[in-house]
Amino acid sequence: MCWIVLTAALAVAMGGPAMATPAEDRAAAAQTNALDIPTPRCTPLAVASVIASGHDGNVPENTLDGRLDTRWSNLGKGSWIDYDIGTVAKVGGVSVAWHEGNKRRNDFVVSTSNDGIHYKVVYTGQSSGTTVDAETYRFDPRKARRVRITVNGNNLNDWASLAEARVCAAKVPPREIVWRGNFETGDIKQWSGAQMVDPDRLLVVTSPVTQGRYAMKTTVFQGDDPIDSSGNRNELVQVTNEPSGSEYFYKWSTMFDASFPSERHWQLFTQWHHSGNSGSPPVEFYVYGEEMRLNIGGSPGVQVWQAPLVRNQWRDFVFHVKWSSDPKVGFVELYLDGQLVMPKRYIATQYPGQLNYLKVGLYRDEVIEPVGILYHDKWTMSRSIDGLLPVTD
Ligand SMILES: [Ca+2]
Known part of the structure; x- marks a missing residue:
């Protein structure tokens, strides 16, 4: 036929x-944090504030300073860091530069929330263990205000330690x-x-x-x-x-x-x-x-x-x-x-x-x-x- x-x-x-x-496409300017790092497959959303389950002196804000030599760290499986983008928006992933990311394979879960109380798991996986640069983990696009990364240890120890992290827009990078x-x-x-x-x-x-x-x-x-x-x-x-x-x-x-x-x-x-x-x-x-x-x-x-x-x-x-x-x-x-x-x-x-x-x-x-x-x-x-x-x- x-x-x-x-x-x-x-x-x-x-x-x-x-x-x-x-x-x-050319005009589609990404809304970004003030200090940028390369985030493949991710258009970063601005973050209003960040909190964590705890820290060892390396505070959660260190994951937003654009530097790979500063970090948030907390000991213990289940440690979490939680980014508030200030308003409910369409999110589609996280991009993370892990501390010692070329040595540690981190087990982690990403969950999202509209109210900071009720969370839904949207991604479960491992970091590659091969790079200190940011890796992007995409999930099905959804509306959320908060994005939480919960770390369940790595192949070497139980530290949760992130050098940088970004919340990615659902929108396709142009x-x-x-x-x-x-x-x-x-x-x-x-x-x-x-x-x-x-x-x-x-x-x-x-x-x-x-x-x-x-x-x-x-x-x-x-x-x-x-x-x-x-x-x-x-x-x-x-x-x-x-x-x-x-x-x-x-x-x-x-x-x-x-x-x-x-x-x-x-x-x-x-x-x-x-x-x-x-x-x-x-x-x-x-x-x-x-x-x-x-x-x-x-x-x-x-x-x-x-x-x-x-x-x-x-x-x-x-x-x-x-x-x-x-x-x-x-x-x-x-x-x-x-x-x-x-x-x-x-x-x-x-x-x-x-x-x-x-x-x-x-x-x-x-x-x-x-x-x-x-x-x-x-x-x-x-x-x-x-x-x-x-x-x-
Ligand atoms: Ca940093």
């Missing part, structure tokens, strides 16, 4: 620069976002190009939206064929050209209109198309009848996921891909509405010698008569899943 032939018109439409860094196509420019200029019979078929709208001010309404009438090919379509194109061996996370939301046709024919709403001239795309999200499906590998390929089609409701996708034509290297993994619905599955996600590009909108079997309407929002391409999943209370 879904055979198309690329034309010269597409090559022109795809001519825009790929993966430009949006101004909003450098991890490589592209946004969330329509917040009020138009489709974030995208490389479009294949549409008329601008009203890929319309940026202010309602409905699920994020920010704008979303995109896609409409396809029978006969819409902007590139003189098989099937009917109106689609945006983003020339992602993911290198072979690269790994990315894609977040977006799709809502099918209440009128969306129930047809036992293919209706693609998101696809990664190969660079070649013909053949089915290697990655296809589509509707068939009353199901959403994901097919990998073209025709016939493998249907790796399906779920009931729901109309008139935003569905949040987070799609994790390793791009490779080697089925032992490439993989796909899918979250829907914040839940892992397809665990990592190894499969070829590219065709040999070809790269892929992203197409979003609606592309469907030309036999379908009723008008098809759906909405897209939030398109984000990132190097990590940090900040892409919904924040829980």
